[in-house]
Amino acid sequence: MKHQPPKWIERVLEWYCHPDYIDEIKGDLYESFWVWEHSKGRIRAQFLFAINTFLFLRMYNSRFSQITYKSTSTTMLGHFLKVSVRNFKKHKSYNLANIIGLTAGITISLIMSLHIKQELSYEKSYPKHDRIARVAMNHEWAKSSPVFAEELQTYFPELEAVGRFARYMGDVVILSKDENKFISNNVFQADQPAIQIFDFEFVHGNPAVALKRPNTALITEAVAGSIFGNKNPVGETINVNGNRVSFEITGVIRNLPENSHLKADMFVSMPTFYENIPQNWLESRSWMVMYTYALMPEASYLEELNAGLGEFQKYYLRDVPELDLTENDRMATMRLTDIHLKSDKIQEMGQNSNIIYIYVFGALAAIIILIAAVNFVNIFTTLTLKRTKEVGLRKVIGANRKQLITQLLSESVFSTVFATILGIGLCLLALPFYNTLVDLKISVFEVLVLKDLLLIFAGAILLGLISGLYPAWLVTGESITSTLSSGGHPQSNISFLRKGLIVFQFMLSLFILIGTVAIERQMNFINTRDVGYDADEVTAIRVYGELYGKLQENRKGIFSRLRSIPGVKQVGLSSDLIGDPLSVEGFRPTSATEDDEYPSTNMMWVDENYIEVMGIELVNGRNFHSKQDTSVAFIVNQKLVDTWGEYPMGKMARFRGETGPIVGIMEDYNYYSLRQKIEPMALCYKPSWAGNLLVKTESAGSNQTMVAIEEEVRAIAPSVLFYCNYLDDKINGLYKGENAMFRVFRVFTILALVISCVGLLGLAAIEVQRRTKEVGIRKVLGASGSQLLSLLSRQFIMMIALSVGLGVPLSYIAINEWLANFSYQITLSWWIFAVPSLVLLILALLVVAGHVTGTVKANPVNSLRYE
Amino acid sequence: MKGTTIGEFEELCLLSVGVLGDDAYGMTVKAEIEGRTGRKATISTIHSTLIRLEKKGLLESRLGGATEQRGGRTKRLFTLTAVGQQVIEEARNIRNAMWDDMRDRVVTGSL
Numbered sequence: 001m002k003h004q005p006p007k008w009i010e011r012v013l014e015w016y017c018h019p020d021y022i023d024e025i026k027g028d029l030y031e032s033f034w035v036w037e038h039s040k041g042r043i044r045a046q047f048l049f050a051i052n053t054f055l056f057l058r059m060y061n062s063r064f065s066q067i068t069y070k071s072t073s074t075t076m077l078g079h080f081l082k083v084s085v086r087n088f089k090k091h092k093s094y095n096l097a098n099i100i101g102l103t104a105g106i107t108i109s110l111i112m113s114l115h116i117k118q119e120l121s122y123e124k125s126y127p128k129h130d131r132i133a134r135v136a137m138n139h140e141w142a143k144s145s146p147v148f149a150e151e152l153q154t155y156f157p158e159l160e161a162v163g164r165f166a167r168y169m170g171d172v173v174i175l176s177k178d179e180n181k182f183i184s185n186n187v188f189q190a191d192q193p194a195i196q197i198f199d200f201e202f203v204h205g206n207p208a209v210a211l212k213r214p215n216t217a218l219i220t221e222a223v224a225g226s227i228f229g230n231k232n233p234v235g236e237t238i239n240v241n242g243n244r245v246s247f248e249i250t251g252v253i254r255n256l257p258e259n260s261h262l263k264a265d266m267f268v269s270m271p272t273f274y275e276n277i278p279q280n281w282l283e284s285r286s287w288m289v290m291y292t293y294a295l296m297p298e299a300s301y302l303e304e305l306n307a308g309l310g311e312f313q314k315y316y317l318r319d320v321p322e323l324d325l326t327e328n329d330r331m332a333t334m335r336l337t338d339i340h341l342k343s344d345k346i347q348e349m350g351q352n353s354n355i356i357y358i359y360v361f362g363a364l365a366a367i368i369i370l371i372a373a374v375n376f377v378n379i380f381t382t383l384t385l386k387r388t389k390e391v392g393l394r395k396v397i398g399a400n401r402k403q404l405i406t407q408l409l410s411e412s413v414f415s416t417v418f419a420t421i422l423g424i425g426l427c428l429l430a431l432p433f434y435n436t437l438v439d440l441k442i443s444v445f446e447v448l449v450l451k452d453l454l455l456i457f458a459g460a461i462l463l464g465l466i467s468g469l470y471p472a473w474l475v476t477g478e479s480i481t482s483t484l485s486s487g488g489h490p491q492s493n494i495s496f497l498r499k500g501l502i503v504f505q506f507m508l509s510l511f512i513l514i515g516t517v518a519i520e521r522q523m524n525f526i527n528t529r530d531v532g533y534d535a536d537e538v539t540a541i542r543v544y545g546e547l548y549g550k551l552q553e554n555r556k557g558i559f560s561r562l563r564s565i566p567g568v569k570q571v572g573l574s575s576d577l578i579g580d581p582l583s584v585e586g587f588r589p590t591s592a593t594e595d596d597e598y599p600s601t602n603m604m605w606v607d608e609n610y611i612e613v614m615g616i617e618l619v620n621g622r623n624f625h626s627k628q629d630t631s632v633a634f635i636v637n638q639k640l641v642d643t644w645g646e647y648p649m650g651k652m653a654r655f656r657g658e659t660g661p662i663v664g665i666m667e668d669y670n671y672y673s674l675r676q677k678i679e680p681m682a683l684c685y686k687p688s689w690a691g692n693l694l695v696k697t698e699s700a701g702s703n704q705t706m707v708a709i710e711e712e713v714r715a716i717a718p719s720v721l722f723y724c725n726y727l728d729d730k731i732n733g734l735y736k737g738e739n740a741m742f743r744v745f746r747v748f749t750i751l752a753l754v755i756s757c758v759g760l761l762g763l764a765a766i767e768v769q770r771r772t773k774e775v776g777i778r779k780v781l782g783a784s785g786s787q788l789l790s791l792l793s794r795q796f797i798m799m800i801a802l803s804v805g806l807g808v809p810l811s812y813i814a815i816n817e818w819l820a821n822f823s824y825q826i827t828l829s830w831w832i833f834a835v836p837s838l839v840l841l842i843l844a845l846l847v848v849a850g851h852v853t854g855t856v857k858a859n860p861v862n863s864l865r866y867e
Numbered sequence: 868m869k870g871t872t873i874g875e876f877e878e879l880c881l882l883s884v885g886v887l888g889d890d891a892y893g894m895t896v897k898a899e900i901e902g903r904t905g906r907k908a909t910i911s912t913i914h915s916t917l918i919r920l921e922k923k924g925l926l927e928s929r930l931g932g933a934t935e936q937r938g939g940r941t942k943r944l945f946t947l948t949a950v951g952q953q954v955i956e957e958a959r960n961i962r963n964a965m966w967d968d969m970r971d972r973v974v975t976g977s978l
Binding site: 021023024025026027028029030031032034035052055056058060061 | 892893894909910911912914915918919930933934936937938940941942943
């Protein structure tokens with residue numbers, strides 16, 4: 001028996017080919033195969049068979065080809081398209097309003113979906129993202145101690161790696177080499193396993209040893225580019241904050257992804273950290289300094305890890321007698337992919353987003369698309385009902401119900417698909433503006449993939465089908481005589497369904513309107529609330545290198561030089577700025593014994609002018625004084641006084657092995673953001689530890705003054721790279737998320753309202769048109785204008801009133817939920833709900849009345865002659 | 868008019884069908900063309916051309932003649948229609964006429 005050609009190839013042909021031809025083609029191919037087999041051998045014959053079979057996949061013999069078989073239903077599609085275009089032209093304004101409303105809705109919800117998708121994409125670009133978890137020493141903190149990682153790895157040998165990051169220096173680090181500099185807010189110390197866990201992509205250098213030696217560092221391409229240009233910087237040195245410290249570069253990695261909570265420009269090797277920190281600190285089991293990440297063998301291992309943490313904690317704290325842990329003291333894990341949206345712990349790497357924004361944005365997108373869809377259904381239904389005559393006539397000619405429904409459905413689907421295409425186009429155009437609005441970098445081409453597009457169009461077709469089905473069913477179900485004889489409208493009233501839809505639509509509009517007002521109130525409250533300090537007109541200048549040295553030598557002299565600049569009011573020093581995470585340390589009176597409990601205290605190191613520069617009020621005691629306070633001294637806040645339970649004024653206190661008097665008590669000022677409650681806090685008098693020079697000027701951003709300050713600083717310390725920022729800008733940055741959300745809300749609420757009103761307008765217009773004759777007759781009989789007005793608008797007003805009744809409680813619940821996120825909240829007063837409701841009512845009234853008045857005023861002769 | 872103008876390859880196919888008489892189907896037409904011109908043609912190209920010519924009305928076909936090599940499948944056997952016959956004759960006449968004119972010119976020496 002001779003060999004058979006491959007079967008599966010034949011099957012492709014059988015599937016594709018028209019049955020009329022399949023037999024002869026297969027015959028020819030088999031015959032060819034036979035010839036080839038004899039002349040060229042089996043292998044080549046099979047190959048040729050395959051190629052020749054695929055060459056047979058042509059139009060002329062395809063069973064999918066429409067050329068030979070043209071069904072009547074496809075012929076009719078062309079006709080339907082023509083009729084729908086004519087209908088569109090006939091009611092141009094309604095149809096246009098309909099399409100515009102839907103397009104706007106689609107555009108907005110598409111943009112919001114992109115935003116959400118971007119937020120959800122965080123950390124996904126790390127190849128092992130699903131297997132990485134951050135492990136922290138308790139539920140409140142994001143951090144852990146230096147020894148924690150090693151212990152964790154030993155206790156859980158299944159973990160493939162445990163890596164650590166620790167922030168290098170404070171807030172701003174200036175990297176430089178010769179003339180070139182790079183200002184970074186994010187320099188971390190990292191250890192070798194971190195490279196393995198996060199798979200940093202190396203451009204230069206050896207990943208296996210990059211972070212092993214002290215005083216070496218990895219830089220990103222961005223840093224390498226701006227400092228070293230195009231050449232390979234491996235082996236070069238880079239200066240940090242002037243030329244006091246420099247690191248050898250061991251590698252260059254690709255810039256870290258934008259959508260990651262880990263933002264770093266440089267990684268200094270962990271051995272550097274170990275060289276600079278005293279041994280007893282390194283051995284501390286409670287010093288919160290490291291961000292510890294574990295690479296698990298598989299994503300599901302996290303449960304095992306969580307289950308084992310309790311025992312591990314006992315092992316870890318084995319030296320602590322009588323371990324008594326509250327729920328919050330227990331160790332905690334957090335999946336890497338959850339950090340951006342769900343983690344809001346003390347001392348995160350940076351400000352994370354909040355899952356609540358995803359919900360709010362998702363809800364907003366859903367509401368707007370819902371409003372637009374409801375609108376579409378409503379107007380489309382109304383317009384279809386006007387076409388009963390056409391349907392009747394078609395029936396007379398012989399159309400069956402299925403054909404008629406197909407016609408109407410194809411029209412609605414055509415409209416929704418058209419609106420979707422427009423919406424996608426508009427989304428592409430609008431995205432750059434949206435990006436500026438929310439201060440993000442969303443790129444359509446990165447976020448939107450083919451699958452999403454298919455989904456969007458599937459949604460559009462579904463919407464078209466749903467919105468077309470009801471009116472189509474209604475209209476085509478009428479008997480021929482009733483459609484042709486009566487005035488043309490099968491139902492005398494706006495149906496219950498359409499009323500319900502309008503109510504629903506306005507309820508949603510009201511919901512987001514009230515939401516916007518509430519958010520505006522809350523944000524205003526936060527922005528204008530008395531925070532206990534006055535940071536307007538304060539500029540922070542980074543102190544390092546030569547400037548630091550000069551300040552040590554002659555602080556007084558430099559201060560008076562700066563103060564002599566016109567416009568400068570006062571100059572001070574501090575270790576941290578508003579919004580910086582403060583060092584949290586043990587702080588207790590010297591009289592206390594070891595067993596006494598004292599709360600951890602936020603510490604900041606300042607000079608004698610800080611209180612004055614920041615406008616902080618002293619409740620009791622005195623300010624620091626450079627002559628009196630020869631050693632350390634402290635000023636504590638009210639909160640600390642409350643938690644200590646004893647009046648600390650004048651007491652001696654110990655901190656980091658040094659003792660000094662508590663000389664004053666200050667008001668609780670909000671050193672972080674209003675999202676956090678104020679905790680016990682103390683200012684420590686130690687100017688030599690302060691890295692920021694604070695300059696208070698007369699008026700904010702007066703350029704002349706700023707230029708003069710910069711020149712003066714350059715004159716004092718010529719080698720220093722001047723870097724400053726306005727404290728106000730920094731503080732505003734703390735509320736970036738809320739502010740962006742608020743801007744989005746404001747814009748989209750207006751759009752949602754417009755869409756709703758368009759819907760109402762369309763419905764009112766058609767309703768009025770329907771009752772033109774009735775109005776005419778009533779007028780002839782003597783009805784007054786206002787009577788007619790109330791007659792026509794009554795049911796609309798009722799509908800809006802109903803939506804207010806439903807929308808107010810709904811928004812009350814939602815807003816309360818949102819406000820729970822803030823430590824300082826507005827109280828919800830009645831007018832927050834009343835004013836938007838009233839606005840909505842008046843707006844709806846205007847829309848309806850505006851339309852009705854025209855009909856009411858018209859001469860009844862004209863209206864009675866109508867048709 | 869559709870069907871009266873044909874391309875060179877189509878002409879070759881028509882001629883082959885004419886030459887092959889009762890046994891003109893995809894494989895034989897392919898062999899004929901390859902044998903006479905030395906060109907290679909794939910079986911699918913031949914088949915689609917033959918079907919096209921049938922649609923133009925220049926060929927007609929019937930099914931028949933299954934063989935073992937074909938796995939027992941039928942052949943589509945083609946024969947020239949009257950129109951097909953006319954078209955290739957016309958093509959030949961046009962060429963002949965042109966050849967004649969060219970020869971005349973060579974003879975009268977105006978080339």
